[in-house]
Amino acid sequence: MDPATSELAGTEPTGTDLGSTDLASTDLGSTDLASTATAWFDENARDLPWRHPSAGAWGVLVSEIMLQQTPVARVEPAWRSWMARWPDPASLAADTAAEAIRAWGRLGYPRRALRLHACAQAIVEQHGGVVPARLEELLALPGIGTYTARAVAAFAYGQRQPVVDTNVRRLIARAVAGRADAGPATTVADLDAVEALLPASDRLAARASAAFMELGALICTARSPRCHECPFWSVCAWRLTGSPAPTGPTRRPQRYAGTDRQVRGLLLAVLREESGPVPAARLDLVWPEQAQRARALAGLVEDGLVVPVSGHRFALAGEEAGQHP
Numbered sequence: 001m002d003p004a005t006s007e008l009a010g011t012e013p014t015g016t017d018l019g020s021t022d023l024a025s026t027d028l029g030s031t032d033l034a035s036t037a038t039a040w041f042d043e044n045a046r047d048l049p050w051r052h053p054s055a056g057a058w059g060v061l062v063s064e065i066m067l068q069q070t071p072v073a074r075v076e077p078a079w080r081s082w083m084a085r086w087p088d089p090a091s092l093a094a095d096t097a098a099e100a101i102r103a104w105g106r107l108g109y110p111r112r113a114l115r116l117h118a119c120a121q122a123i124v125e126q127h128g129g130v131v132p133a134r135l136e137e138l139l140a141l142p143g144i145g146t147y148t149a150r151a152v153a154a155f156a157y158g159q160r161q162p163v164v165d166t167n168v169r170r171l172i173a174r175a176v177a178g179r180a181d182a183g184p185a186t187t188v189a190d191l192d193a194v195e196a197l198l199p200a201s202d203r204l205a206a207r208a209s210a211a212f213m214e215l216g217a218l219i220c221t222a223r224s225p226r227c228h229e230c231p232f233w234s235v236c237a238w239r240l241t242g243s244p245a246p247t248g249p250t251r252r253p254q255r256y257a258g259t260d261r262q263v264r265g266l267l268l269a270v271l272r273e274e275s276g277p278v279p280a281a282r283l284d285l286v287w288p289e290q291a292q293r294a295r296a297l298a299g300l301v302e303d304g305l306v307v308p309v310s311g312h313r314f315a316l317a318g319e320e321a322g323q324h325p
Contacts, residue, residue: 034199034208040231041211057131057156058088064148065112078107090129092120097318102272111303115143133157160205162195167216178237180246263287263296277313
């Protein structure tokens with residue numbers, strides 16, 4: 001689920017190596033963290049629409065892409081609108097990439113809309129319109145990485161998979177290894193460390209994976225952990241050693257105002273409002289600094305979100321066909 005901030009409910013993760021900690025040698029090696037987390041989850045889980053069985057594998061996949069770098073509160077209404085319009089991969093694949101970008105609205109990081117569109121096309125062409133269940137086939141889909149593939153396998157198909165995002169790595173780093181932070185990137189050893197905590201049963205393991213993620217998102221947060229509310233309170237290695245501060249550099253929140261990201265968003269907002277190409281002169285009005293505006297527009301073109309067309313105009317990807325000067 002969300003890589004902008006660690007409080008978000010799911011990321012396509014990018015830790016120090018949790019696997020370097022021998023779980024069996026710690027006090028928690030004999031503690032059933034999975035059942036403890038699951039019992040807490042059963043009582044405290046948020047009622048999110050993509051967790052309902054009716055969402056299906058496509059609904060889970062859409063939610064996982066949307067939740068990367070975007071908070072749940074912003075994703076939920078967008079997810080509902082998306083699923084109402086494109087309830088399955090075939091309906092999205094039959095539409096244009098431009099419509100996907102337009103429907104993405106202001107969720108941010110709009111390349112994710114292109115990934116979803118390409119993913120839907122691949123599912124239709126290679127899997128008969130059904131989101132595949134096998135991990136290898138999920139990983140082969142456009143734009144689907146280690147986290148998202150395992151999340152779909154676990155949450156949509158009930159498989160025993162280590163679903164490891166920023167929240168899970170932080171939770172396990174604290175509870176098991178006694179470290180304040182797991183670091184910036186998921187490793188194979190991280191996957192192994194989390195898998196060692198999962199029950200043998202596919203169904204129970206999938207539930208535990210969701211529980212670990214929810215605990216990390218809501219309780220074991222990066223900046224203000226609510227330790228007194230945590231079901232791991234009595235056994236958490238980090239708390240029992242005095243909750244030591246992180247030893248590495250602290251990640252600062254990303255600035256948005258005045259950045260190329262802001263300018264890209266303003267340019268896309270103009271293009272989303274139109275059903276065809278927009279004159280460059282109109283795009284020039286969105287930002288006064290010409291060099292930054294040109295750089296942002298060039299980045300959108302390079303990312304495949306925008307295409308230049310005749311008459312010194314620009315259009316959303318997939319919307320340039322059939323347009324005339």
